[in-house]
Amino acid sequence: MRKVLVLGGTQYFGKKLVQKLIENGDQVTISTRGTKNDPFGNQVERLVIDREKKDTMGIAFANKDWDVVYDQSCFSPIEARDTAEVLKGKTKRYIFTSTQAVYEFGTLHKEENFNANTYEIIYKTRKEYPGYEGYKEAKRSSEAVFHQLGYFDAVSVRFPIVVSADDYSERLKFHVDKILSGQAIGIQNSDLRYSFIHADEAAEFLLKIGASDYKGPINPGSAGDISLRELIDKIVKLGGKEAMIDASITAENPSPYSLPGSWSIDTSLAERLGFAFIPLDQLLEELITYYIQEYKRV
Template sequence: MSKNILVIGGTRFIGRLLVQRLLHAGHRVTIATRGYAPDPFGERIRRIRADRRNELAMRALAKAGPFDVVVDQMCYSPLDAAIAVRTFAGQVGRYVMTSTIDAYRVLGFDAAGPLAEAALAVEAQPIDTHYPWHDPRRAVECYVAGKVQAEAYLVRDGSLPLVTPRLAHVLGGPEDFTGRLAHYVELARAGATLSYAGEDAQVSFMTGYGAAEFLSWTALQDFTGPVNAACDGALSAYQLYQRVGEVLDTPVRMRRAVPPPEPGRLSPFDVPGKMVLDTSRAKALGYRFGHTDEWLDHTIRQHDLAFV
């Protein structure tokens, strides 16, 4: 059955792919956009110009509904979460806040096994509404804490029919504006040496298309709460760089950093210990993930072509 779906953040990468999937499935889609980025959807969607952090604009956006589902790609802090509550409580059938594997960083990097949703007692996390979350100069440093506290705020409030997909690290082709996989491809082509924290410090991955497919599926279900999403076949930064070298038929050099630095200081996805998602809940609900071996080599080659 066709649903009326609002996507907040639908013009770039995962958001754009999500909108494509929703349209293909026959749903009516509205995107909230600041109007800075173009999109290819023409008259197939409705666009409403709104700044996610402007509460008056968001309330005007809600009046364009009612919406069966809101997929919020732009909820980055407890301040954003508070605006969502005041905007959509009692107004939507389902609120999907896109979260991240990085939420589990608050637990450290010494987990004995894969990270299940219940490992993070998000409702017990502290919330700091006085921190300058919207200061653009702090966007990178406060990303993890902001996502965790946004989840915590929404869970404690309890007024939204909430589901929080915690997505694995997303690897895409040249459309992936993060440049994280491109970093390894460029490093290999330059013949540079990769410093790494640990050979077995694996993290979970998925593709941009996979993330969009999972969000589309999640939007149409009726379960609530956190749910992990990741392909099988986690890799460490060491293993990823090794794979890049194999795919490009280029010898790569690596050296272990002693002592291990702060997470992410050496290269993207480099962490001091494993951070692998347990996807049992999503699988029990009927979703099936693929394996990184099915798409990683192709994605690496896409970046290599763009680099050349």
């Protein structure tokens, strides 16, 4: 039985990961601020920490060790450094949930397009990373800490946009609801392209990559990418309603996917390592169909 620590694990695909670890027979500890309830009952141990206060981790992790650590809750290089220092010698394998946002805006990025081993780290708190640019820098710097310190066999999992029927952000649902209700969607550039992964597959990937001996960065997800225009066309076709696209952005209409540029990843390395994901068209069409059915029930 492996001993596994999950930093976070009480939101979205973090919860799915914890459930999969339990079903895998692992001895699971989740470590959070203790402000959210979780559904795991006595199936997990719980440790209360504050990622922004190193001493809380030192106390919580004293005299403990784990076979693998999953980090779902790191949002600054200071947190990465403090956590790495506290966990040094307590685990050999560290799986960091990162993002495709570490890459510059663009399409089908390969792992080598951002090198965490040479990235210059500027230590800031999570509050000093506002907006998309801040998020990008925070994740880049956090990756750099884990890989440059070399305390663990570290993996940076660069997730694309995560979607599922139970997606709390409802970003895909936003587009379906707007089109079916005849409301405008604010999009200034319909040609921007993005990659996606199903939340269940995100959790399954984390489970399996943690059990492997791979280390370094990796891009998981459905192969390829899709433009906002193509996404809207899918919703129109499946929903039978025309879309109203407005280049004038207001407080009510902006598409949650209308970002400053394209972000998509090349998933061929994960595929070569034996990981399989649902085809992108199937993933999106199944979810769009689900949201259409939910809309019609209301």
